[in-house]
Amino acid sequence: MKLPKLKNIEIPKSRWTILICLAVVLMGIILVFRHAWSSVKQPLAFNHKIHADNDLNCLDCHQHYKDRASSGKPSLEICAGCHEEPIGKNKEEKKVVEHIKSGQEIEWQRLYRVPEDVYFSHRRHVVLADIKCANCHGAMEEKTKPPSRPLKKITMKRCLSCHEDKGANNDCISCHR
Numbered sequence: 001m002k003l004p005k006l007k008n009i010e011i012p013k014s015r016w017t018i019l020i021c022l023a024v025v026l027m028g029i030i031l032v033f034r035h036a037w038s039s040v041k042q043p044l045a046f047n048h049k050i051h052a053d054n055d056l057n058c059l060d061c062h063q064h065y066k067d068r069a070s071s072g073k074p075s076l077e078i079c080a081g082c083h084e085e086p087i088g089k090n091k092e093e094k095k096v097v098e099h100i101k102s103g104q105e106i107e108w109q110r111l112y113r114v115p116e117d118v119y120f121s122h123r124r125h126v127v128l129a130d131i132k133c134a135n136c137h138g139a140m141e142e143k144t145k146p147p148s149r150p151l152k153k154i155t156m157k158r159c160l161s162c163h164e165d166k167g168a169n170n171d172c173i174s175c176h177r
Helices: 013-038 048-053 076-083 091-102 122-128 133-137 156-166
Strands: none
Touching (some): 076 091
């Protein structure tokens, strides 16, 4: 059986319009789902601003910056230092107090990630190079709700630029395993 040649088949313009519209709708659906899948949702609406306004800084809660590559997620023990009893009437703070009373850690979700082949040490950057958290993470201290995406994207271009500005080593092996 011989198949007809496709180049001789003409599709009426109305069909092309339908096909283009379907393709646009499909792309829109893909983008919406991609956005939803890649966003991070925290277990409670943590208010960084109110903590910063009360003279707490990043390193008060993310305490592993001195001894680990990762600065760490705040532990329940850190929260309990101020919140064993509610300070205000905020429903999110009540959730923190409930976690403290039950002893159940808050399951904070990681927001910032570097590729698997990259070694990044907070200790090297924060302690040794005295780089402020906002340089890489953005103005987190102004956020009244946790962002669902990083405020600043961690890219190789940004890292290389910062290394160049600071006169730090830019050899590949310094950061890549």
